[in-house]
Amino acid sequence: MNSRRFVLTRGAALIGAASSGILLPRWAQAQTSNLRVGLMLPFTGTFAQPGIAVENGFRLALAQNGGKLGGREVEFFKVDDESNPAKGIENATRLVMRDKVDVLVGSVHSGVQMGIHKVARDTGVLNIIPNAGVHVATRAQCAPNVFRTSFTNAQPTLALGKAMVDRGHKKAVWITWNYAAGDEAFEGFEKSYTEAGGTIIKKLGLPFPNVEFQSLLTEIASYKPDAVACFFAGGGAAKFLRDYAAAGLNKTIPLYGSGFLTEGVLDAAGEAAEGVLTTLHYSDSLDIPRNKQFRLDYVKAFKAQPDVYAVQGYDAGLLLVKGANAVKGDLSNKPALYAALEGATIDSPRGKWTMSKAHNPIQDIYLRQVVNKDNKVIGIAQKAVADPATGCRMG
Amino acid sequence: MSSPKAQLEKLPRSIQAILVLGAIALAAFPLIPVTGSDFYLQMLSQMMILAIFAMSLDLLQGVTGLVSLGHAAYFGLAGYALAFLTPADTPISLWWALPASALGAGLAALVIGFFLVRTHGIYFIMVTMAFAQMVFFLFFDNKALGGSDGVYVNFRPTASVFGWSGIDLENKTTFFYFTLLLLVLVYAFLRRLLFSPFGRVLAGIRVNEHRMRAVGFGTFGYKLTAFTLAGALAGVAGFLWAAQTGYVNPELMGFHMSAHAIMMVILGGMGNFAGAIVGAFAFEYVMHFFKDLTKHWQLLMGTFIVLVVVLAPRGLLGLVQRFASPKERP
Amino acid sequence: MDFANFLIQLLNSLQYGLLLFMLAAGLTLIFGIMGVVNLAHGSFYMLGAYLAWFLVGQFDSLVLAIVLGTVIAVALGWLLEWSLFRHFYHRDHLDQVLLTFGLIYIFEEVRSILWGDDVHAVQVPEVLNWSIPLTENLSYPIYRLVMSGVCIALALGLYLLISKTRLGMKIRAGAFNREMTESLGINIRLIHGVVFALGVALAAIAGMIASPIASVYPGMGSSVLIMCFVVVVIGGIGSVRGALVAALLVGLVDTFGKVLVPQIAGMAVYMLMAAVLLYKPEGLFKQ
Secondary structure (H helix, E strand, O other): OOOHHHHHHHHHEEEEHOOOOEEEEEEOOOOOEEEEEEEEEOOOOOOHHHHHHHHHHHHHHHHHHOEEEOEEEEEEEEOOOOOOOOHHHHHHHHHHHHOOOOOOEOOOHHHHHHHHHHHHHHOOOEEEEOOOOOOHHHOOOOOOOEEEEOOOHHHHHOOOHHHHHHOOOOEEEEEOOHHHHHHHHHHHHHHHHOOOOEEEEOOOOOEEEEEEEEEHHEEEEEHHOOOOEEOOOHHHHHHHHHHHHHHHHHHOEEEEEHHHHOOOOOHHHHHHHOEEEEEEEEOOOOOOOOHHHHHHHHHHHHHHOHHHHHHHHHHHHHHHHHHOOOOOOOOOOOOHHHHHHHHEEEEEEEEEEEEEOOOOOEEEEEEEEEOOOOOOEEEEEEEEEEEOOOOOOOO | OOOOOOOOOOOOOOHHHHHHHHHHHHHHHOOOOOOOOOHHHHHHHHHHHHHHHHHHHHHHHHHHHOOOOHHHHHHHHHHHHHHOOOOOOOOHHHHHHHHHHHHHHHHHHHHHHHHOOOOOOHHHHHHHHHHHHHHHHHHOOOOOHHHHHHHOOOOOOOEEEOOOOOOOOOOHHHHHHHHHEEEEEEEEHHHHHOOOHHHHHHHHHHHHHHHHHHHHHOHHHHHHHHHHHHHHHHHHHHHHHHHHHHHEEHHHHHHHHHHHHHHHHHHHHHOOOHHHHHHHHHHHHHHHHHHHOOHHHHHHHHHHHHHHHHHOOOHHHHHHHHHHOHHHOO | OOHHHHHHHHHHHHHHHHHHHHHHHHHHHHHHHOOOOOOOOHHHHHHHHHHHHHHHHHHHOOHHHHHHHHHHHHHHHHHHHHHOHHHHOOOOOHHHHHHHHHEEEEEEEEHHHHHHOEEEEEOHHHHHHOOOEEOOOOEEEEHHHEEEEHHHHHHHHHHHHHHHHHHHHHHHHHHHOOOHHHHOOOOOOEEEEEEEEHHHHHHHHHHHHHHHHHHHHOOHHHHHHHHHHHHHHHHOOOOOHHHHHHHHHHHHHHHHHHOOOHHHHHHHHHHHHHHHHHHOOOOOOOO
């Protein structure tokens, strides 16, 4: 077979394959009455578990409200963002431009969120953030179409400082990873701790995702602080808790942290976490009827225990339901939609919260202590904590 | 322990035809009325940018035989250059931002290459990865350089010069054609280079470096030049990426980005630059396809990579060549 | 930093360095003897950790888990060598890189399917679950000392195996000149299988032994992989002695780097590598 014939036959085959729909773009269906929801979450990798929890929570909220949004049927489009910031824009663009979603719910990882945020600002698509705590999204780069139902990285630690000083721990060492989330958590801690009269005698940091804590634990011991405050999450948090206890530091220097220190890791941390105090906008054991009901419903639907990520996803669903109902499903009616979302009071399993002018939750932060592998709520560290929203020019 | 592979350098008619068809298809694409075409324009632009990136790696890997696990460092550095050069309130001029970014990336490649090119074989592979990690951490750990959250490119570069407004890169179609133009230019340049005396020396170094040295060539200099040039071309791709997406993040310089580039080059077929283009498109397409298909796409992707390595050691173009023109085997 | 603190930090570096050595030893063996670049090495470490968690859950004994886990790891290593890697010794490093990169994807996914994505822990065995007080508020966990001891024992064992046994002699001969060794009647294929299985087992054992300290979670493989590469490069490919020295150096730089120069601690180890390569482009103990 000569090369010309080859090219022609192969070329024909290629065109055949193309028309089978795989290579070609999806032709627009006749404008359906379905409301398209895009879920951009990590379904693989280190953040897979929070990603799945967010989706579950979101779907539960929808199911509990008739399964429709503003009277319209819902169609889901999912993208696995792999928590890879380099692909954030590409993945968000796919949902917004190819799948033409009406609302983009995502994401978990802050680096990915930066990409989503750009696409949201450029295209105007409604974006609900169910976790990523990156500050700029509701500060300097706040946007009318971006709403967050989770937290800013500074919020949990904004409530931590006073709780520590109230317990007589006035000299503290801070430790975290040297990356954006760690820096932002420190911002909240520094403000609240110094305002309450505490002194940060040393700020320690290690490169992310290094989990060799021994050398810094030795340093902490040499400073002899009243307490240690920290921000860690995931596998690293479990290791830090265990290393801290193994070094005997928990006997003489109480450990405090942003709540993520003890989220999802208490089974792994075991005894080492006993007594650790943290601040967060939720706790699994929060003893209010709304939470108890939510937890029962979640377990029934998904045969797994919900966590803070599930609650945030759930609230994202509740928020969207409110917005969609207010405009009777017509999401293009932006003024009314945004007004409804801004004015919403969410009856969340974490307690009722409202949306700030910068579109971030104003919420109570609870003080929790680990008792028997459970984050027991021992009080409200601070009521109605709002993120400073520095640089946001809305409202 | 690596054996010099007889490689596809002169492209047989069949492959030339595919390239021409591909170029025509790309050029014609924006003219076809297709719904969601904005998305596909962007997707194809991105694939073309990755093709340029892959070609730059092919120069290093396919032609000179230097396997680099850290090539993305130069890709990312150029992107960051654009991000930092672009002021907060106005766009920057394309005419000097592009050369500046590419040159910056090339300079970084020169400096880093000076350390790396003195190593050989497996060492070279591993030190390229380690140096790229160093650059990665430099940006990741330092808030002044944007930190782990990355940096926005506030405006796309403008092509206006002396009052003439020139092409509007904000327009997706214009950007698409601009990228296509650069793709063709880089390809033509590299093909020329391949058959030039310089390119022949590089190929000779790949086949047997000792012999080249024995004959009198200063191989260190040639390798370093190739390394620098590859870095600069990766910089062109990185600049385009940052201009298109408007956002840079340390992951652009990371291990995964470098590894993806290597896979694209191998998938397509090394040493002739056409393979790099084919490989980039094919790899991206396959990945999108698998991700659309299932949550366990990583399994499919991994299996796909393993199959390619085992069954098609000369890549897709190697397969095409084997079936199309068996007599033309080099 | 006072002297007591300095000594403790030295102890910390030593312990981290020894663990790194155990991980890197397997990698350098496979590189040095068979010339195979194995990016999936971190995955074997992760596999060891997950195996430890799973087996301890079944049998409630870490020792038993490690023994069983080692057997499984050896079998897996042998299987991989026989089915895949054997065909890649003569291939380009590039192909090996690609193959093992594909394997990383596969291993990650298999792990996710088999064991999920949660964070797990392996409990330190009760008998070892206590700490020695070093200062008034700092104690040192005994388990870490035991772990370092095991690493040293393994290092010694490896040294004895390679330099004092017939098997070790054959391994060294095969690395030096494969054809000659084969023509002397030695079954090189078998040797390679053994070395590969040994390399995999070392990584898995490191994962198992470290699991009570390290926590078990997705992605734990990639972070150690790069450190391993750095150690192997600094030490010299194929040199187990080099891997030991390099691992200890890296332990020192990492530990003291975080304390003394936190701003550049992330880059410090790579800068060490750059410095070494300036003077010795093939590592400290070139094979």
